Every structure is written in structure tokens, then in C-alpha cells.
Amino acid sequence: MGRSDDPRVQAQLDRLSSLSIQRDTLGLDTVRELLRRLGDPQDRLAPTFHVAGTNGKGSTCAFLRAMLEAAGHRVHVTTSPHLVRYNERFRVAGTLIDDARLADLLEEVFDAATGLGCSFFEITIAAAFTEFARVPADACVVEVGLGGRLDATNVLDADVLISCGIAALGIDHERFLLAPESSVPDDPMARIAFEKAGIAKSGVPLVTLNYGAGETLEIERAALRAGTALKMHGREWHASLDDAGLHYRDFAGVLDLPHPSLPGLHQAANAGLAVAMLRHQERVAAAPADLARGLREAVWPARLQRLSPGPLAGERAVFLDGGHNRSAGLALAEAIEGEHHLVIGMLDNKDPRALIEPLADRTRSIQVVPVPGHDAHRAEVFGSSAIARVDLADAFAHLPADDAPVLVTGSLYLAGEALRLNREIPD
Missing domain, CATH: 3.40.1190.10 (Mur-like, catalytic domain)
Known part of the structure; x- marks a missing residue:
């Protein structure tokens, strides 16, 4: 709530x-x-x-x-x-x-x-x-x-x-x-x-x-x-x-x-x-x-929103989207250019393949985080290369030190947590 x-x-x-x-x-x-x-x-x-x-x-x-x-x-x-x-x-x-x-x-x-x-x-x-x-x-x-x-x-x-x-x-x-x-x-x-x-x-x-x-x-x-x-x-x-x-x-x-x-x-x-x-x-x-x-x-937060520099994003290019189904995965794949690091949290009643498969050929790493307050998929359902993290802050602390942008996605509830941690409260 x-x-x-x-x-x-x-x-x-x-x-x-x-x-x-x-x-x-x-x-x-x-x-x-x-x-x-x-x-x-x-x-x-x-x-x-x-x-x-x-x-x-x-x-x-x-x-x-x-x-x-x-x-x-x-x-x-x-x-x-x-x-x-x-x-x-x-x-x-x-x-x-x-x-x-x-x-x-x-x-x-x-x-x-x-x-x-x-x-x-x-x-x-x-x-x-x-x-x-x-x-x-x-x-x-x-x-x-x-x-x-x-x-x-x-x-x-x-x-x-x-x-x-x-x-x-x-x-x-x-x-x-x-x-x-x-x-x-x-x-x-x-x-x-x-x-x-x-x-x-x-x-x-x-x-x-x-x-x-x-x-x-x-x-x-x-x-x-x-x-x-x-x-x-x-x-x-x-x-x-x-x-x-x-x-x-x-x-x-x-x-x-x-x-x-x-x-x-x-x-x-x-x-x-x-x-x-x-x-x-x-x-x-x-x-x-x-x-x-x-x-x-028009403004609509958490729809391919680029986060401002802040406590969570730092100075890195971070994109935030609440997509959680195959239609959203296909739209993200069409919109995002180049390789990226994926930080994902998805409710356990959603299909994990919906986002992973459309983005697979451009994903350098996958880190899986809980969705605060909700039952979420564990890391193993996202593939053998996916790594479980305690939360968003933990995932960002373990991002590879390269210039690839980060996509945080999988749930609007997770998107809200990212905005809160980065102090970008919708108004």
C-alpha cells in the first residue's frame, strides 16, 4: 500500500x-x-x-x-x-x-x-x-x-x-x-x-x-x-x-x-x-x-523512464519499466538499443520468460531481486546465469564496472521501490 x-x-x-x-x-x-x-x-x-x-x-x-x-x-x-x-x-x-x-x-x-x-x-x-x-x-x-x-x-x-x-x-x-x-x-x-x-x-x-x-x-x-x-x-x-x-x-x-x-x-x-x-x-x-x-x-513514470542521478542510480544510465508480460517484453526489446544489464523482480504469478526471451540476445547480466511485499520468482527460473540479490541496493552494488546501461523491470511494484530509493517520488 x-x-x-x-x-x-x-x-x-x-x-x-x-x-x-x-x-x-x-x-x-x-x-x-x-x-x-x-x-x-x-x-x-x-x-x-x-x-x-x-x-x-x-x-x-x-x-x-x-x-x-x-x-x-x-x-x-x-x-x-x-x-x-x-x-x-x-x-x-x-x-x-x-x-x-x-x-x-x-x-x-x-x-x-x-x-x-x-x-x-x-x-x-x-x-x-x-x-x-x-x-x-x-x-x-x-x-x-x-x-x-x-x-x-x-x-x-x-x-x-x-x-x-x-x-x-x-x-x-x-x-x-x-x-x-x-x-x-x-x-x-x-x-x-x-x-x-x-x-x-x-x-x-x-x-x-x-x-x-x-x-x-x-x-x-x-x-x-x-x-x-x-x-x-x-x-x-x-x-x-x-x-x-x-x-x-x-x-x-x-x-x-x-x-x-x-x-x-x-x-x-x-x-x-x-x-x-x-x-x-x-x-x-x-x-x-x-x-x-x-x-x-506528457509524463508517465516507470515506462522506460531514465532515472535521474541519485542514491540508487548514481551517475549510471538506468532505465526503469514496469513491464511484466510478453507484450511488454517485445516492446522493450524494440525500444532498447545495444547491450544492457538486467535487474529484474517479477511476481510469481507472471511468466518469467515473457521478458527474458525478447531481451536475451542483448542482456550482459541478470540479477534477480525480491518484489517488496509480494511473492516473487526466485533467481533460478530466469536461467542458470541469473544471480539472486537481497534487494535493489545489493543488485546495484554488484553491477559490473562497464559502460552498459541498466534496465530495471518486471513489476510496477519494483519500479515504485526504485523510484523511492532514488528519491524520485511521482507528483
């Missing part, structure tokens, strides 16, 4: 830490009842962008926020997970929620949740929507937590939603998203697409990337069931990246935009998705100049 110097906040974090992250069986009944007790704040939000996806949904939210703020809008944002401080999940009109307000808010939501057996994420989303309904704003950006169809954020309906988006798809959270169920697709990737597309709502544009045939079919079916227009990359809109920048076109014309601020070729897709989500709705205005400025200024 992170730690807080404020005893009232810490008391609420201790309550949160006693809850399961997600309930064993996903569903919306409990969170709907909690929100009903709180006065249904989800029905009183500012015009809302809702973003799902296996990889890239957080980056898409970061681009949306930056472009909306460049246009002068007050924007609420809820994303997950947090990296260092739980407060990161609540950006209220552009600013992370302060400790005093957070303590009051969580106490209120916990009181309303008495007897419901809510999960960590249900409490968190109810708190976010409660605060967002009280503070005036021009727009909200909401990131799906897990899946889409049965995620706690999917209580949002067409009255508040103005654009739904789906970023890249991949296999992750198999226990929940591939659980046996009648009347769902059998193919794993088609099932993932089915779950993500469950956020589609009547009359709200569903804006997506392009996918394989099976995934596309499921998304098309979801749009038809919901009664909404599907806006897919490569059909209704197009985006491509070259040395000059990001080139975007759709029904309204052509935009020549700057390179996205977030590093990695995969960020072109996330940036394009954010532009398309804005361009395919009419309630919140953003001019081309605002889109350009937002792409240049």
Missing part, C-alpha cells in the same frame, strides 16, 4: 492492506451497492474518458490528461497501480489528493462499505468517484483496473462517458480473465478482447487499435451489442511515426504532430489512441495545438 507520514492516512492504508486486491470472482453488484450508499457519485462525474487494455492504457491516460490540460481543462484522473504513494491514484483537478482529504475520504468510504466485503480496488474506485463528483472539473480520465467487462470502473454509463478506448491486448491476469465461463470465447486472445470490449456503451464511441482477426471480431460484436460506433486504427483513423513526428489522420483531416514525450516506438500507438479518443467526441474541445503540446509534455 505504500507508507504515509500522516498517521490518519496510515491508519486507512492499514485497513486497505487487510483487503484482497480484487475479489476472487469479479462482478459489479458489490461496488454498485457501495456507490449507492455513497449517493451514486459515478452518475455525477464530468464528461469521462474510459480506457482499457493489457498494455498501454496508463500511457494513453497520461497523453489524454496532458492534452486536455494543454487545452485549459480541469481534469480528474484515476489510474493504477500507484508507484510510491497511494495518493497517486487520485489526481483531482490536476493535483494529487492531499493527505488530510485522503484520510477523510477513505474513512467515509470504509464506513459506507460496512458488511459488504469490498476489495481494495472497489474501495479505491468508490473513493475516486466520490471525490471526483464533489470537485468541479471539465473532464475525467478513468483507467480500467483489470479486464473491463467486470471491472469496478465499469459502473460508468453512457450519460457521463464521452469516449471509450482499448489499447494493446495481450495475455495477463489469466486467473481472472481466462476463468472458465459459459458463452464466452474459447480462444485466449479472443477472450481477452471480449473482456476489454465489455466497457462499450450505447452511443459512446469505442476507439481502438488494430488487432488480429479473432480479437477484432469480438470487439466488433461488442460494439454491435452495445449499439455504438467502432472507431478502429487502420480503418476510421490512422497514426504512424517517422523521423518528423507522429502523423495522424481521420474523418476530420490530417495532423502532423510532434514525437510523443514518452520513449519507445510502442508509445506512438498509445499517443494515436489518445488523439483519436479526443477527436471522436464532441463535448470537450482540444485544438490541434493542444494535442501537440500534450504529446510533448
Whole structure:
């Protein structure tokens, strides 16, 4: 949960830490009842962008926020997970929620949740929507937590939603998203697409990337069931990246935009998705100049972030990424040039090959560290050359004395620990 110097906040974090992250069986009944007790704040939000996806949904939210703020809008944002401080999940009109307000808010939501057996994420989303309904704003950006169809954020309906988006798809959270169920697709990737597309709502544009045939079919079916227009990359809109920048076109014309601020070729897709989500709705205005400025200024920590010189990184080139599945591994392999040293920590419910294999031909050394507060893979599952270290500080103390950069990856929880040790606290 992170730690807080404020005893009232810490008391609420201790309550949160006693809850399961997600309930064993996903569903919306409990969170709907909690929100009903709180006065249904989800029905009183500012015009809302809702973003799902296996990889890239957080980056898409970061681009949306930056472009909306460049246009002068007050924007609420809820994303997950947090990296260092739980407060990161609540950006209220552009600013992370302060400790005093957070303590009051969580106490209120916990009181309303008495007897419901809510999960960590249900409490968190109810708190976010409660605060967002009280503070005036021009727009909200909401990131799906897990899946889409049965995620706690999917209580949002067409009255508040103005654009739904789906970023890249991949296999992750198999226990929940591939659980046996009648009347769902059998193919794993088609099932993932089915779950993500469950956020589609009547009359709200569903804006997506392009996918394989099976995934596309499921998304098309979801749009038809919901009664909404599907806006897919490569059909209704197009985006491509070259040395000059990001080139975007759709029904309204052509935009020549700057390179996205977030590093990695995969960020072109996330940036394009954010532009398309804005361009395919009419309630919140953003001019081309605002889109350009937002792409240049977007910030999203722990996504191929180069650490500043500090207590952990020293003066060495250190890159930090929270990737933990094969899609992320392939994106990292495409983005990173040359050889590097790998410092990795991965939850034991993730596939260790997902990152090791795409990066194998350029990895000089592998050091494996625990993920603080979580059950993580041991060093031997990463291969015979992997060396176990006590923690990140121990791993950095044993880095070879050469000029190769370091990649710290495998978990966003580990990324948060790296930021904390290097004193780069997200704000």
C-alpha cells in the first residue's frame, strides 16, 4: 500500500492492506451497492474518458490528461497501480489528493462499505468517484483496473462517458480473465478482447487499435451489442511515426504532430489512441495545438523512464519499466538499443520468460531481486546465469564496472521501490 507520514492516512492504508486486491470472482453488484450508499457519485462525474487494455492504457491516460490540460481543462484522473504513494491514484483537478482529504475520504468510504466485503480496488474506485463528483472539473480520465467487462470502473454509463478506448491486448491476469465461463470465447486472445470490449456503451464511441482477426471480431460484436460506433486504427483513423513526428489522420483531416514525450516506438500507438479518443467526441474541445503540446509534455513514470542521478542510480544510465508480460517484453526489446544489464523482480504469478526471451540476445547480466511485499520468482527460473540479490541496493552494488546501461523491470511494484530509493517520488 505504500507508507504515509500522516498517521490518519496510515491508519486507512492499514485497513486497505487487510483487503484482497480484487475479489476472487469479479462482478459489479458489490461496488454498485457501495456507490449507492455513497449517493451514486459515478452518475455525477464530468464528461469521462474510459480506457482499457493489457498494455498501454496508463500511457494513453497520461497523453489524454496532458492534452486536455494543454487545452485549459480541469481534469480528474484515476489510474493504477500507484508507484510510491497511494495518493497517486487520485489526481483531482490536476493535483494529487492531499493527505488530510485522503484520510477523510477513505474513512467515509470504509464506513459506507460496512458488511459488504469490498476489495481494495472497489474501495479505491468508490473513493475516486466520490471525490471526483464533489470537485468541479471539465473532464475525467478513468483507467480500467483489470479486464473491463467486470471491472469496478465499469459502473460508468453512457450519460457521463464521452469516449471509450482499448489499447494493446495481450495475455495477463489469466486467473481472472481466462476463468472458465459459459458463452464466452474459447480462444485466449479472443477472450481477452471480449473482456476489454465489455466497457462499450450505447452511443459512446469505442476507439481502438488494430488487432488480429479473432480479437477484432469480438470487439466488433461488442460494439454491435452495445449499439455504438467502432472507431478502429487502420480503418476510421490512422497514426504512424517517422523521423518528423507522429502523423495522424481521420474523418476530420490530417495532423502532423510532434514525437510523443514518452520513449519507445510502442508509445506512438498509445499517443494515436489518445488523439483519436479526443477527436471522436464532441463535448470537450482540444485544438490541434493542444494535442501537440500534450504529446510533448506528457509524463508517465516507470515506462522506460531514465532515472535521474541519485542514491540508487548514481551517475549510471538506468532505465526503469514496469513491464511484466510478453507484450511488454517485445516492446522493450524494440525500444532498447545495444547491450544492457538486467535487474529484474517479477511476481510469481507472471511468466518469467515473457521478458527474458525478447531481451536475451542483448542482456550482459541478470540479477534477480525480491518484489517488496509480494511473492516473487526466485533467481533460478530466469536461467542458470541469473544471480539472486537481497534487494535493489545489493543488485546495484554488484553491477559490473562497464559502460552498459541498466534496465530495471518486471513489476510496477519494483519500479515504485526504485523510484523511492532514488528519491524520485511521482507528483
